[in-house]
Amino acid sequence: MAEKPQTSANFSSVPVILLLSLFSLPLLVMYAYLFIDTISDTEVGSLIPSEFTLRHWSFLWETKTGKPNIWLVTLNTFIFASCITGVILTVASMAGYVLSRLNVPARGFFLAGVMVLHAFPSVTLIIAIFIVLQWIGLYNSLIGVILVKAAIDLPLGIWLMKGFYDTVPWEIEMAGTVDGASRFTVWRRLVLPQIKPAMMALGLFSFLTGWSEFILPQVLAPGAKVQVLSVYLASLIIDDNNFDFGTFKAVGVFYVVPVLILYVFFQKHLMNIYGGGTKG
């Protein structure tokens, strides 16, 4: 980005910056108050917080009646996101390599299928998946929803991995095979280390989408024992008896902070993938 055209002295960028700042204002206000409101109380009818308080954070040490324990929920979310990451990385790194390098029948067909599915709005299948999970008895279990979510994100993962493998020079594999290593060893020992940064990016991305996922756990695993943070927060918000934005936001901050930290540290990696086309 350094060689941006700072083209001329004829034009100033100040007006556009002002205009864009104005457009960005709603987002800034919402995010600023997301953090402010969790540690303060504001009098009704006022926008300026009046006192400091930690009571909105009490959900961390007190379990609300009828709601699961927050730490259990967090653990579930972590397991959910990690397993998805593991499955996607394993399966996509193998399939991507095949599509990029190996000679298998119907390779082109499979690649086309992956591309179509990558754009395909998979959430429309949720009704059928719901009924299937009920049939096979994986409804309301983490395993079921992990498999579904991983499968749904898989085409994007395979597609990205294929792209990453394409950039690895053939010479590396040639050298390996000439030295007598099998194609599997070549892949495992020589090619995989080459795409470590890519694996890291895909892994982070999968973890973040898993961490953020709402509709699949909501529909396929809503039970208290397997609840994840998004479902927990949504159930708090929908409960009309305890309407308290301070608490919602505190849970929200608790939920979003890991995302923001990962995002800040690994922005460069993630940008590539977000630009490469996710859904939304």
Next chain:
Amino acid sequence: MRTSRTLGLVMIAPAAIMIFLFFLMPVMLTAIFAMTNMSTATGISGGAWQVTQGAINRLKTDMPELATGIAEPRFVIDEEGLAALEGLKLKAGFTTELRASHMGEVFPSRREAERVIKALKDRPSTREVKQISDLFNRSVLNTRFETRDDLMASLKKLGFTLTPAEQETVSKATYTGWVWTAENFRILANSPDMAQIFLNTAFYVSVTLLLFNVTYALFLAITTHYMPASTASVFRAIWLLPRITPVVIYVLLWKWLTWDSGFISMFMGQFGYPPKNYLLDSAYNAWFFVILINGFIGASMGMLVFSSAIKAIPQTQFHASEVDGASRWQQVRHIILPQLRWPILFVTCYQTLSLLASFNEILLSTRGGPGKATEVWSLAAFHTALNNYTGNLEYGLGAAMALVLVVVGIVLSLIYLRIFRYDTLISKPLIED
């Protein structure tokens, strides 16, 4: 040759299995479910045959005589009842006499059956008469039959002789499981509700796509292009926030902004406007915010795609035009936009699909309200099949609605595949072993 082939098949197998299980099978199943009337009431496995009040009402039009007949209690003196009577250990004479002189008789009402029982030689008491008559009650009303034949056998025992055609009608009316039907598609085609939802969807997708996913994304990409790099990255980071924030929190923030005790209400309150719920007070406002909520997320993808496309334009073109005295607008109009044709088409195609299918944000913000003002197709399918207020989840109808989206999705993704020129993406493996 051989080893690489086997290795390839082994390595691709997990992906193929997962894709088969969670994409291809659900697509086929959606199509199959769409042709049934599955719902909570019918269950998703098999059903049974039960003469409910509802079934009798259904039968009344075709076979009024039978319907009233079944609805009434029937009393049959049979071996089963006699065995039960022996079990009660009343006077032995009851059983012997009933067996001897009344075996096989059918009484259309309790009164007639009890008259016979009362006339027995051993003179049962009133309490006993009631007890005995209960044992012979063979009414089919509200009895569950596991198979069709069971039901027909019982009806026959009660003295209803039915032709095969009549049997078919009765069995249809009393079956509680799901059946094949094309009714769902008729509803989709004819119901005015569906037409309204369809219009909502078209409005929502086209307006969001046009205003935000394309136009505003272009605006973001072009303005940040002309900014110093550090400022540009700040704005890009801000506009990526909606995408990286988990959707539940993101929508929560909007709710807080628009709630009747939220930011806008408080802010307007400073100028004397009474607080109100800006999200749900009118259909107009609801749409306004639904489009903003989705548009803010959607803008970021276009922003990133267009930004990288602009970065790929050779700098010399900008320098040359600058020397010739071109204005910024002229640069945008004649250099940037023509070279963004394919990225714009790509984003349009991709985001049309995403918008058609995504209902997370609407579900969490307006739930399709106020009334059904912001109900879009995918949300309506979800409401019909998985989450509604009446409690009867109509899987069949919901699947039919989803099937429409699936078909649209497949068609649009195939177009998308053409745009990508996929044939240029696959190269021959260089190592043959």
